[in-house]
Every structure is written in structure tokens, then in C-alpha cells.
Amino acid sequence: MPSALITGITGQDGSYLAELLLEKGYTVHGMVRRASTENFERIHHLRDRVHLHQADLLDQLSIIDLIKTTKPTEIYNLAAQSFVPTSWNQPVLTGEFTAIGVTRMLEAIRLIDVKGIRFYQASSSEMFGKVQEVPQKESTPLYPRSPYGVAKVYGHWITINYRESYDMFACSGILFNHESERRGKEFVTRKVTDGVARIKLGKQKKLKLGNLDARRDWGFAGDYVEAMWLMLQQDKPDDYVVATGETHPVRELVDLAFGHVGLKWQDHVEIDPAFFRPAEVDLLVGDPSKAKAKLGWIPKVSFPQLVARMVDADMKRVAAEN
Numbered sequence: 287m288p289s290a291l292i293t294g295i296t297g298q299d300g301s302y303l304a305e306l307l308l309e310k311g312y313t314v315h316g317m318v319r320r321a322s323t324e325n326f327e328r329i330h331h332l333r334d335r336v337h338l339h340q341a342d343l344l345d346q347l348s349i350i351d352l353i354k355t356t357k358p359t360e361i362y363n364l365a366a367q368s369f370v371p372t373s374w375n376q377p378v379l380t381g382e383f384t385a386i387g388v389t390r391m392l393e394a395i396r397l398i399d400v401k402g403i404r405f406y407q408a409s410s411s412e413m414f415g416k417v418q419e420v421p422q423k424e425s426t427p428l429y430p431r432s433p434y435g436v437a438k439v440y441g442h443w444i445t446i447n448y449r450e451s452y453d454m455f456a457c458s459g460i461l462f463n464h465e466s467e468r469r470g471k472e473f474v475t476r477k478v479t480d481g482v483a484r485i486k487l488g489k490q491k492k493l494k495l496g497n498l499d500a501r502r503d504w505g506f507a508g509d510y511v512e513a514m515w516l517m518l519q520q521d522k523p524d525d526y527v528v529a530t531g532e533t534h535p536v537r538e539l540v541d542l543a544f545g546h547v548g549l550k551w552q553d554h555v556e557i558d559p560a561f562f563r564p565a566e567v568d569l570l571v572g573d574p575s576k577a578k579a580k581l582g583w584i585p586k587v588s589f590p591q592l593v594a595r596m597v598d599a600d601m602k603r604v605a606a607e608n
């Protein structure tokens with residue numbers, strides 16, 4: 287039976303990946319940080335099927351002990367400080383988790399079982415930032431526009447460096463924006479769908495947003511974790527862009543979400559300059575040709591379907607709050 291270790295298992299991607307691996311017969315271990323309050327909401331339905339262990343990306347020894355204890359054949363490094371606006375307020379901490387944390391994982395693998403463990407690193411479309419070409423592919427030069435993006439570039443290149451230096455099976459998935467009903471409310475997609483539900487149900491009057499013209503390549507997180515798994519099943523390690531190849535403005539997201547419940551967004555949305563980024567990224571749209579050709583991966587959930595399922599889930603969730 288294959289065994290996998292997921293850092294960031296309590297996050298959106300971690301929960302979907304855990305489900306996928308369990309369906310495929312894996313023993314699934316998850317790394318969680320010690321905290322005064324536990325937040326296992328996204329994996330609550332999996333608690334009796336996954337094995338959780340305390341460790342920290344800031345603590346090298348805890349990572350080494352964790353890998354020795356769990357003996358995984360695959361490691362998926364999804365843990366990070368992953369909210370872009372926070373990276374401007376906490377750039378050093380973002381670097382420690384999102385950049386140096388990757389090195390700690392790779393170094394632990396090198397010391398314990400450099401040939402027996404396959405490693406997946408969660409890279410990000412934010413690495414492209416001030417884009418050098420449209421659409422972006424694996425060979426597109428990187429030009430990050432936030433401390434988060436800079437940290438992800440480090441994590442991406444240190445993974446390549448360990449792969450080439452130690453003949454390690456290490457891959458990076460350059461994932462473009464991927465959303466779901468499990469997304470945190472600090473992200474614009476969930477902020478919109480949660481706001482729509484609260485406005486529709488009379489619990490909120492206005493929704494404050496930033497740049498409605500910002501465009502993103504949005505897909506469904508459940509589709510994207512399949513690409514992660516496929517990368518580690520190949521004969522040779524490589525890096526892949528995972529994206530839909532389509533771009534949509536925030537305005538379209540808002541229009542679809544409000545329209546799904548029969549409302550006009552113009553009656554409820556206010557533009558707040560506080561939500562504009564200090565440095566906005568340019569047109570982020572991925573070219574998933576390599577992933578489609580070599581992995582056989584294609585996204586299954588369309589953008590309108592994604593928005594609808596998120597609104598429906600938030601309608602149900604908000605209605606149940608009473």
C-alpha cells in the first residue's frame with residue numbers, strides 16, 4: 287500500500303488531495319502545526335481515515351522526525367503562508383514558511399531517503415507576476431510582484447536544484463488560481479460567494495471589493511489535486527503548469543455569483559481602494575499544454591459551474607448559521 291505525507295492537509299488543497307489519495311488506496315499522513323485552537327473543518331469527514339502528526343516547517347528536526355516516523359513514498363508540500371496580501375505585512379515570516387520551509391523538507395528527504403521518496407512542491411502562478419509573455423508556460427521567465435511570489439520562486443528553484451544536484455524525484459506544479467467551497471473567506475472568490483449568500487439571505491447589505499478589472503485563470507481545486515498526483519506517477523520528474531487556459535475578470539465572477547441568486551451586483555457592490563494591491567500582477571493565464579500532453583490531465587469543472595457550486599454551498603452554510 288502506498289503511503290503519502292501531506293503538509294497543509296487542513297487547507298483547501300490538502301483536503302481534496304487527501305480524499306483523492308484515500309480513494310486510490312493510500313495510507314495518508316498529514317502534518318499539522320501545534321496551535322491553541324484546532325481548525326480541522328475541511329478534513330473533519332476524514333479524521334478517522336487520516337493520520338495527523340504535529341510538526342512545523344520552521345523546525346528542521348520536527349520534519350526529520352516526522353518523515354522517519356511516517357515513512358512516506360510520496361510527500362506533497364502544500365503548507366505555506368499562502369495569502370498574498372498578508373505577505374506584504376509579514377514578508378519575513380512568509381519567506382520562512384514559503385521559501386526556506388521548502389529547503390527544510392528537501393534536506394530532510396536527502397538525509398533520510400533521497401531515492402525512495404517522491405516530492406511535490408506547490409509552486410504558484412504568482413511567480414510570473416509582471417508577466418513576460420501571455421499565456422505563461424513552464425519556460426516563461428519569472429517576475430514576482432509580491433513577497434509571496436518571491437518566496438514561491440525560491441521554493442520552485444530550490445526544488446529544481448535538489449532534483450539536479452541529488453537526482454531526487456522532485457516536481458513543482460505551477461498552479462494557477464484554483465478555488466472551491468473550501469476556499470478561505472479572505473480570498474476574493476469566497477469573499478464574493480459568501481457575501482452573495484449573506485446579502486440574499488438578508489444578513490448583509492453591501493459587499494466591498496477592490497479592482498473589478500483584475501483578471502485570473504480560475505479552476506476547481508478538486509481538479510488540480512489530480513494533476514499533483516499524476517506528476518508523481520511519471521517515470522521522470524518534471525515541472526508543469528496547471529491551469530484552465532482561460533482568464534476571467536473579477537467583474538465576471540461577481541456578475542455570475544449575484545446572477546445565480548437573481549440579484550444585480552450593481553445594487554450591492556462598493557469599490558474600496560483599501561482592497562487594491564500595492565503592485566498588481568499582469569494578465570495571468572496559464573498554458574496547460576504540457577500537463578495535458580504528458581499527464582493526460584484536463585480540468586473538468588467550468589468557471590460558471592465553479593461559481594455556482596460555491597454560491598450554493600455558501601447559501602446552505604449561511605442559512606444553517608441560525
